[in-house]
Amino acid sequence: MSSTPRPIRSVSNTELYxxxxxxxxxxxxxxxALDDHMLPPLIDRVFKLLSSSSPLxxxxxxxxxxxxxxxxxSTALxxxxxxxxxxxxxxxxxxxxRCAGALGSDGQAPQVAFYDFDALRPANYPLVASLSLTADLVVSTLVLEHLPLSDFFRTVKWLLKPEGGYLVLTNMHADMGRKSQAGFVDEETGEKVRGESFVYEVSEVLEEGKKWGFVLEGEVGERGVRKEDIGEGRLLGERGKKWIGCLCWFGCVMRLKV
Ligand SMILES: C[S@@+](CC[C@H](N)C(=O)[O-])C[C@H]1O[C@@H](n2cnc3c(N)ncnc32)[C@H](O)[C@@H]1O
Structure with a gap:
């Protein structure tokens, strides 16, 4: 493994991931790390809104x-x-x-199933097509930046129940996206690897959502890196230092209106 990353190479998205x-x-x-910190209040908010008597x-x-x-x-939700x-x-x-053997706090866990799926080509996945229009809630964290906005909302709508449902969405903030792009250093080759990614302002995400019938529930959360986040035992390690003062994350709950 080399210590200095080699030049950036663009690869197909499946290879990248x-x-x-x-x-x-x-x-x-x-x-x-920011998402770990910021997501729980969004999940709490959406579960209050869902407040259904039947399991979701x-x-x-x-x-x-x-x-x-x-x-x-692993929750009791x-x-x-x-x-x-x-x-x-x-x-x-x-x-x-990672999920094998996970149990809820009451000793029970929901059923979980894993599916290969390309949000850009939903019709090509018959197993997932059978799940279309069945979700009470779609959760999508740190994914939107890798997809065209319209494809993202089209596919979320395709997954949600026709009588409406909710979306919990988190993403890289445009302030961070303008300075950086999702990627990583491949430990085997030392290469810095990057795939396709898009920079979205919060306002354009909300605007596109509206076109597909989604309305915002509550506030959009935005989170930058703060000086006190950095250090041993804190929220972020040394990699966070260069982002002090920059908004890096946003997240929100949206409802599909019917
Ligand atoms: C940055 S990771 C986020 C993973 C996880 N949600 C999280 O928050 O840790 C982005 C994920 O989106 C997936 N992804 C990217 N494009 C996709 C597409 N067109 N359809 C489905 N998944 C996609 C990638 O494979 C990757 O697992």
């Missing part, structure tokens, strides 16, 4: 290594089933092993 899966949980990515179906779009799937599995979808078999393999 399969390679990223090997280091995704260990490379000190600050967005994941959640579909996770771009579940990755199951970082958030396992949190949902009234969830009957989680469908974890992702483009990358490598990511899904990590998610499966």
């Amino acid at each position: 399969d390679r990223w899966a090997k280091v995704y949980d260990t490379d000190g990515n600050i967005l994941q 179906t959640i579909t996770e779009l771009g579940a990755g290594t199951g970082r958030n799937t396992v949190k949902l599995l 009234p969830i009957s089933r989680i469908n974890a979808l992702d483009l990358s078999p490598g990511m899904l393999a990590v998610a499966k092993s």
